[in-house]
């Protein structure tokens with residue numbers, strides 16, 4: 617399971633949790649403007665927007681899970697198992713392999729408006745990266761500071777949905793996720809008032825009772841509601857530290873602890889990493905299951921006119937600041 621969210625203060629933030637039972641070997645990866653993309657069915661792109669995000673790099677290719685570009689557009693792929701379906705290569709339109717979708721969009725689009733135009737004539741096709749990396753079944757959230765959309769390629773075609781809440785988890789399909797918010801519209805950060813009857817001596821005996829009923833489990837549908845409620849109510853100061861801190865707290869509402877979600881005998885899904893990009897400034901912040909310290913990579917500290925990927929392995933191990941030794 618995974619969860620993605622957007623957050624706006626002075627700058628625009630975009631990030632996700634990546635929940636899984638093992639890591640593919642992830643690195644914060646900067647793709648500079650002159651790194652040549654050789655698309656499998658859509659030609660070459662040798663000059664494009666620079667990108668920073670989390671990727672597994674294979675054969676010098678950035679297999680991005682989530683990333684932002686220098687124009688402030690963000691995009692993340694999340695599992696959509698059993699529902700994702702990609703097409704065969706077609707004669708009309710741009711045939712983009714599933715693993716090329718993030719590079720294709722972020723290298724060329726500066727806004728969601730431009731993304732919508734690209735999506736008008738795209739086929740997300742079932743060409744695998746390699747035998748070692750078969751097709752991942754994903755859906756995507758794409759966002760800039762003005763709006764967000766969800767893209768789902770299914771057996772009945774490509775769906776592009778407005779995503780007014782700016783969050784995404786996994787199954788079921790996005791319209792069903794949005795529909796279930798109807799069930800929770802009464803939830804509130806304010807204390808409830810007694811509507812049973814004034815003759816009943818009911819008492820809001822604890823703080824936080826306005827959100828009683830918010831689902832607490834780790835299912836994708838429950839995480840969707842929980843992060844939507846948290847995001848809709850959470851606010852912070854405008855500074856970078858306050859915004860980034862608050863963003864990690866929002867995604868902290870759907871953090872997965874080892875042992876609580878068994879995926880097979882003795883194997884547990886955990887939040888391997890949580891990311892928060894300042895899309896305005898091109899900074900990728902992250903922490904990991906083993907390292908709660910927030911680390912950051914600033915794309916503008918790199919030579920963005922180069923043609924070589926720049927990779928930063930994740931800093932692991934808790935960084936504990938002792939106060940008396």
Ligand SMILES: C[C@H](CCC(=O)NCCS(=O)(=O)O)[C@H]1CC[C@H]2[C@@H]3CC[C@@H]4C[C@H](O)CC[C@]4(C)[C@H]3C[C@H](O)[C@]12C
Pocket residue numbers: 617618634635636640672679680681693694695696697714715744745749750751752753754786787
């Ligand atoms: C496992 C992750 C989703 C986590 C998640 O959502 N877990 C919930 C399980 S569940 O929803 O409860 O069932 C996904 C998210 C992004 C993916 C990579 C995308 C690039 C590349 C695409 C290639 O085609 C295959 C290899 C590749 C490196 C992919 C590996 C893996 O697939 C990644 C990491």
